[in-house]
Amino acid sequence: MKANIVLLPGDGIGVEVVAETRATLDAVAAQFGHSFSYSEHLIGGCAIDATGTALTQETLDACRAADAVLLGAVGGPKWDNPSASVRPEQGLLALRQGLGLYANLRPIRLFPELIQASPLKAERLADVDILVVRELTGGLYFGKPRIREEVNGRRRAVDTLEYTDEEIQRVVELAFRLASSRRRLVTSVDKANVLESSRLWRTVATEVAARHPEIRIEHQLVDSCAMRLITSAAAFDVIVTENMFGDILTDEAAVLAGSLGLCPSASLGDGTRGVYEPIHGSAPDIAGKGIANPIGTILSAAMLLRHSLRLDKEAAVLERAVAQAIAGGARTADLGGKLSTQGMGAAVRAKLAG
Ligand SMILES: NC(=O)c1ccc[n+]([C@@H]2O[C@H](COP(=O)([O-])OP(=O)(O)OC[C@H]3O[C@@H](n4cnc5c(N)ncnc54)[C@H](O)[C@@H]3O)[C@@H](O)[C@H]2O)c1
Numbered sequence: 001m002k003a004n005i006v007l008l009p010g011d012g013i014g015v016e017v018v019a020e021t022r023a024t025l026d027a028v029a030a031q032f033g034h035s036f037s038y039s040e041h042l043i044g045g046c047a048i049d050a051t052g053t054a055l056t057q058e059t060l061d062a063c064r065a066a067d068a069v070l071l072g073a074v075g076g077p078k079w080d081n082p083s084a085s086v087r088p089e090q091g092l093l094a095l096r097q098g099l100g101l102y103a104n105l106r107p108i109r110l111f112p113e114l115i116q117a118s119p120l121k122a123e124r125l126a127d128v129d130i131l132v133v134r135e136l137t138g139g140l141y142f143g144k145p146r147i148r149e150e151v152n153g154r155r156r157a158v159d160t161l162e163y164t165d166e167e168i169q170r171v172v173e174l175a176f177r178l179a180s181s182r183r184r185l186v187t188s189v190d191k192a193n194v195l196e197s198s199r200l201w202r203t204v205a206t207e208v209a210a211r212h213p214e215i216r217i218e219h220q221l222v223d224s225c226a227m228r229l230i231t232s233a234a235a236f237d238v239i240v241t242e243n244m245f246g247d248i249l250t251d252e253a254a255v256l257a258g259s260l261g262l263c264p265s266a267s268l269g270d271g272t273r274g275v276y277e278p279i280h281g282s283a284p285d286i287a288g289k290g291i292a293n294p295i296g297t298i299l300s301a302a303m304l305l306r307h308s309l310r311l312d313k314e315a316a317v318l319e320r321a322v323a324q325a326i327a328g329g330a331r332t333a334d335l336g337g338k339l340s341t342q343g344m345g346a347a348v349r350a351k352l353a354g
């Protein structure tokens with residue numbers, strides 16, 4: 001098949017891990033006789049430097065016209081001034097909103113050979129297989145008003161946590177659909193003991209659950225969920241939660257896997273188009289050194305093959321190649337090894353054909 005893929009490397013290690021993933025997608029295409037064409041566009045800090053804005057109309061239009069988008073990461077110290085009116089992260093948020101990508105799927109899967117890479121005891125990690133469905137276009141990230149002002153000599157700032165029933169319903173519905181082909185348990189995470197928006201979330205989640213009697217639902221407060229992710233992660237199947245809770249819980253859950261650099265994601269809306277990106281950021285502490293782990297991005301590309309291109313077999317072959325490379329001892333520095341970003345990509349490609 002022919003597919004048109006937009007690459008948005010962004011900033012820092014985003015550039016390094018996207019280059020390695022493109023090479024890996026090319027190897028998949030060659031093996032299965034597909035033709036992937038790529039166009040590369042700016043987003044984040046590099047877009048601010050070149051154009052003054054973190055997401056140009058041109059980049060957004062290219063993404064709208066593409067079959068799928070592969071993104072690296074945005075941000076970095078160069079653009080971190082808290083008084084700046086434009087920030088790299090705004091580009092990512094505008095992209096998610098502009099494409100209507102309201103659900104971010106973040107699978108947390110463990111490779112058995114990497115159990116030692118996690119600081120947790122091995123017995124706490126047995127059978128961990130979690131899919132976090134993070135709401136992506138609502139909540140504190142987008143609520144209005146958003147204010148920074150000075151009133152009577154005091155500095156004041158406001159963010160707004162807002163959800164409509166429709167926004168909650170569509171993402172919780174998706175979580176239930178995904179749970180039906182897994183272990184049939186949805187954990188809806190909120191802060192309903194304090195937040196009005198969470199009480200609406202819990203009410204709507206309960207309504208959705210009533211339409212899916214074959215799937216169990218449990219409600220869990222976000223603070224104790226954070227603890228249970230460490231003490232009894234294997235008890236979770238699908239977790240569905242609001243935007244910021246999902247952001248925080250998934251970086252925590254990445255510790256189970258052994259490195260943030262291993263974890264992929266798919267940002268999806270109602271159609272087949274999606275944005276695929278690792279859950280990590282631009283990692284300024286290691287950017288430019290060629291040592292970032294590309295596996296989170298390569299596994300995001302596998303999700304791209306499956307969800308946007310409907311290439312299930314190719315996705316499975318790529319995921320198997322990653323698993324075999326890791327089983328064969330391929331390790332970047334975050335996993336205690338010596339492989340470069342390119343070395344890790346090459347180790348995956350070496351397993352593709354076999
Ligand atoms: N989706 C995104 O574009 C995204 C996500 C998170 C953070 N950010 C941005 O990235 C910048 C840095 O944020 P941060 O430092 O809090 O988080 P980060 O995810 O960039 O890094 C956290 C830690 O994990 C390590 N790490 C991350 N990815 C890795 C990989 N692939 N291989 C090996 N090690 C890896 C880093 O070296 C660092 O020690 C900020 O500007 C932030 O806004 C962007």
Ligand SMILES: CC(C)[C@H](C(=O)O)[C@@H](O)C(=O)O
Binds near residue numbers: 075089092093279281
């Ligand atoms: C960079 C930032 C806007 C982003 C988020 O909070 O969504 C990141 O942390 C992520 O997890 O994709």
Ligand SMILES: [Mg+2]
Binds near residue numbers: 247248251279
């Ligand atoms: Mg995050």
